Amino acid sequence: MDFEPIGVATDLVILTVRSGRLEVLLVRRGIPPYKGRLALPGGFVRPAEDLADAALRELREETGLAGERIHLEQVATYGSPRRDPRGRVVSVAYLALVPDPPSPVAGTDAASAGWHPVADVDPGRLAFDHDRILADAVERARAKLEYSPLATAFCPPEFTISELRAVYEAVWGTALDPRNFHRKVTKTPDFVFPTGETTTRDGGRPAQLFRPGTARALHPPLVR
Amino acid sequence: MDFEPIGVATDLVILTVRSGRLEVLLVRRGIPPYKGRLALPGGFVRPAEDLADAALRELREETGLAGERIHLEQVATYGSPRRDPRGRVVSVAYLALVPDPPSPVAGTDAASAGWHPVADVDPGRLAFDHDRILADAVERARAKLEYSPLATAFCPPEFTISELRAVYEAVWGTALDPRNFHRKVTKTPDFVFPTGETTTRDGGRPAQLFRPGTARALHPPLVR
DNA sequence: GTAATAGTGTCTATGAGACATTATTGA
DNA sequence: TCAATAATGTCTCATAGACACTATTAC
Numbered sequence: 001m002d003f004e005p006i007g008v009a010t011d012l013v014i015l016t017v018r019s020g021r022l023e024v025l026l027v028r029r030g031i032p033p034y035k036g037r038l039a040l041p042g043g044f045v046r047p048a049e050d051l052a053d054a055a056l057r058e059l060r061e062e063t064g065l066a067g068e069r070i071h072l073e074q075v076a077t078y079g080s081p082r083r084d085p086r087g088r089v090v091s092v093a094y095l096a097l098v099p100d101p102p103s104p105v106a107g108t109d110a111a112s113a114g115w116h117p118v119a120d121v122d123p124g125r126l127a128f129d130h131d132r133i134l135a136d137a138v139e140r141a142r143a144k145l146e147y148s149p150l151a152t153a154f155c156p157p158e159f160t161i162s163e164l165r166a167v168y169e170a171v172w173g174t175a176l177d178p179r180n181f182h183r184k185v186t187k188t189p190d191f192v193f194p195t196g197e198t199t200t201r202d203g204g205r206p207a208q209l210f211r212p213g214t215a216r217a218l219h220p221p222l223v224r
Numbered sequence: 225m226d227f228e229p230i231g232v233a234t235d236l237v238i239l240t241v242r243s244g245r246l247e248v249l250l251v252r253r254g255i256p257p258y259k260g261r262l263a264l265p266g267g268f269v270r271p272a273e274d275l276a277d278a279a280l281r282e283l284r285e286e287t288g289l290a291g292e293r294i295h296l297e298q299v300a301t302y303g304s305p306r307r308d309p310r311g312r313v314v315s316v317a318y319l320a321l322v323p324d325p326p327s328p329v330a331g332t333d334a335a336s337a338g339w340h341p342v343a344d345v346d347p348g349r350l351a352f353d354h355d356r357i358l359a360d361a362v363e364r365a366r367a368k369l370e371y372s373p374l375a376t377a378f379c380p381p382e383f384t385i386s387e388l389r390a391v392y393e394a395v396w397g398t399a400l401d402p403r404n405f406h407r408k409v410t411k412t413p414d415f416v417f418p419t420g421e422t423t424t425r426d427g428g429r430p431a432q433l434f435r436p437g438t439a440r441a442l443h444p445p446l447v448r
Numbered sequence: 449g450t451a452a453t454a455g456t457g458t459c460t461a462t463g464a465g466a467c468a469t470t471a472t473t474g475a
Numbered sequence: 476t477c478a479a480t481a482a483t484g485t486c487t488c489a490t491a492g493a494c495a496c497t498a499t500t501a502c
Binding site: 005006007045047049051074076079080088090092138146 | 272274277300314
């Protein structure tokens with residue numbers, strides 16, 4: 001077979017919502033190139049490893065989270081010849097959404113990993129082309145909230161409509177009308193299912209608890 | 225740098241609309257594996273070549289079309305360890321939309337390349353995992369017609385509203401009301417711009433000619 | 449009681465779909 | 476004349492957004 005070997009890596013954009021803000025997991029690089037700079041977690045794909053498995057492995061190494069409660073999807077592949085000064089590396093970027101509070105960051109790179117508000121990540125501060133990758137992944141997440149039940153991936157297994165709304169407000173950066181939001185979510189078929197339980201953890205009148213529904217797309221979509 | 229070399233290729237899903245049908249360009253493989261089977265055009269990325277440039281090069285080799293009038297976008301990357309029996313190959317799939325009638329298929333692989341109605345491509349007939357790649361790309365095209373002005377990429381430089389509607393009907397496989405379609409398209413800001421010219425090539429009363437507008441997204445979206 | 453949040457009801461403007469009607473060409 | 480397609484207008488129903496109002500807890 002006639003081909004030039006190229007390094008294939010995966011980079012992860014791991015997002016969560018904490019205290020009303022959209023945050024991303026970044027690691028501080030301990031070795032050149034870009035030593036000392038913040039970067040997305042990632043690494044090379046192993047010889048017999050599927051791309052998604054490589055992303056899941058990185059996710060586990062960085063957060064200690066296993067796959068069940070995690071939404072993981074491919075975003076895009078970045079392959080400019082000069083994106084890595086060490087040589088030709090093509091990187092497949094994945095987007096992961098984890099509930100708040102995520103398991104404490106643990107694993108081999110634990111010391112250098114931490115959560116950063118997406119709004120505080122200045123352009124040009126990240127290593128490689130990770131600014132672009134982060135921007136593309138965040139835009140993907142924002143767009144998918146409209147027509148998919150993705151927002152529940154940011155929530156604990158059981159959540160209130162208010163908590164779900166807080167996810168939308170954090171990701172979109174806009175305020176939503178609580179009453180219209182409640183009506184739209186509960187009227188969208190199979191978006192969320194009531195558990196029958198209630199909670200007062202948000203204060204005020206007890207709120208119904210819901211679990212993620214079976215819908216894979218929202219009809220009609222929620223609009224920004 | 226510590227990585228296992230992996231072959232990186234691009235595969236193209238080149239779509240057009242001909243005589244009211246959505247068609248895809250396929251090549252018949254002359255060598256193993258999958259000798260004699262239909263496949264998407266594609267090839268390995270060169271050492272100093274960007275991914276999109278590799279896709280453009282393949283497009284030019286297969287269709288003789290240069291880049292200006294062509295819509296090209298990345299769809300997804302496929303990297304199952306066993307997707308190519310010859311060894312580990314990761315393929316970045318691109319979607320290309322070309323106007324009808326496209327330039328005659330020419331180039332090195334000309335003899336084996338031809339247009340096939342997407343509806344006639346039976347599952348399991350294509351080489352490698354190209355069935356899946358084709359399905360993903362077609363679904364991407366269908367979805368993007370709703371909220372982007374992408375359909376104009378299937379049209380000649382100047383087109384009528386009827387011709388644009390024929391694109392939607394071919395890609396979506398549904399009939400649309402000509403009157404409501406006309407109203408929605410012409411009312412969507414910057415979707416299409418009138419040239420001031422008319423044509424009678426579709427028969428009947430002369431129709432205004434339009435060029436693609438400057439909009440990058442449609443507000444509101446056209447719905448299927 | 450007050451404060452806070454949950455949840456329901458109502459009004460209105462907008463937009464989508466159905467479809468009538470008129471306009472302009474070729475044969 | 477008729478046939479064909481283009482383009483505009485009208486009607487109705489559904490829904491999104493604004494917001495009044497009631498419900499249920501903690502203090």
